[in-house]
Amino acid sequence: MKIPGARCAIAFLFALWAWSAQAAPQRIVSLLPSLTESVCALGQCSRLVGVDRYSNWPASVQKLPRVGGGIDPNIEAIVALKPDLVLMAESSRAAERLQALGLKVLMLEPKTHEQVQVVIAKVGQALGLPPAKAEQVWKEVDAGVSAAASSLPEHARGIRVYFEVNRAPYAAGESSFIGQTLKRLGAGNVVPAELGPFPKLNPEFVVRANPDLIMVGQRNVQGMTERPGWQRLRAVREQRICIFNSDDEDAIVRPGPRMADGARLLAQCILKHSSAAPTSPGGAL
Structure with missing residues (x-):
């Protein structure tokens, strides 16, 4: 009877995932509205501690500290928030400076549907979420686009x-x-x-x-x-x-x-x- 062993393995994997989730970044600064929205769509708005001046959805992020824009971020304000992850566009020129100050930076900038799917998955991975969560978010997005097409x-x-x-x-x-x-x-x-x-x-x-x-x-x-x-x-x-x-x-x-x-x-x-x-x-x- 190998059930006890299987249960132990499942318990170990769950504990490992729980540890990974705890080790995942808990203080996030986002410098791109679409990335801010991705974090929130994944159910992790509470981890955001600062956003760019253009992030305005969902309404809750409007109460967060503003740290400039993707092109002209306020480096001092970002550092003061003590983030353990900064999300920003690949086209931003501030990444090297933030990394030099010891901050972890993830640069993402989707331009196609396929890239949006990948970015949502990467944000979910960076946040320590199970892949199924990002997959579900994308399925809802894709289904919504299909529904709009079917309405015509x-x-x-x-x-x-x-x-x-x-x-x-x-x-x-x-x-x-x-x-x-x-x-x-x-x-x-x-x-x-x-x-x-x-x-x-x-x-x-x-x-x-x-x-x-x-x-x-x-x-x-x-x-x-x-x-x-x-x-x-x-x-x-x-x-x-x-x-x-x-x-x-x-x-x-x-x-x-x-x-x-x-x-x-x-x-x-x-x-x-x-x-x-x-x-x-x-x-x-």
Whole structure:
């Protein structure tokens, strides 16, 4: 009868996992909103002791100390919080300085759906959580995106979209997580994958592409339609522009656990304007 031995093995593994959980970081500073949201989606908001100035979801993190931004973090403020883990973007230039001060740093910056799944798993691993927890979070995100896609009728598919993420203008290309969501919703993207996830465009590019629908956040819409040639755009002429408020824009442009919310908002925009979209492919004016 080997049951007692099996029970001992199970008890040992449980004790080992419990020890790992205790040894996992308990004081976390996050310098990227999507990473802040990932920590909270994993049920570990209570471990956060400081966040960047842009982290605002869930509401509880708004009470935490602010330590600057990902580009300009307040090093002294971070050190004063005595974190045992700092989460930050790979593009941040502050990592070496923080590491030189003895802080543990984990750099993550997802740009695609696949990378978001990996990042959630890595954050969960860093926090000492069982892999199943991160897997469950991702399954819920993925299912939410699929549900948003299923909510759209066939006539809403094929609409050609331009999504502006910054007034430079930077756009969400086909290869970005936003572009991947649009594809799953059955929408076309006027910014091809070969230009990169979030390319900076010449405004004339958009004039030539002539999208059926424009999506933009309220923070970036000012002056958009005043660009040379943009008054001739089909989307502008027919007032097919979705302007997202700041809260909705955050859900859409952050590659993290709220991507399902972002997909739902994109789907609502597409459905609202799909009846007026042409059935044939768009093109130059």
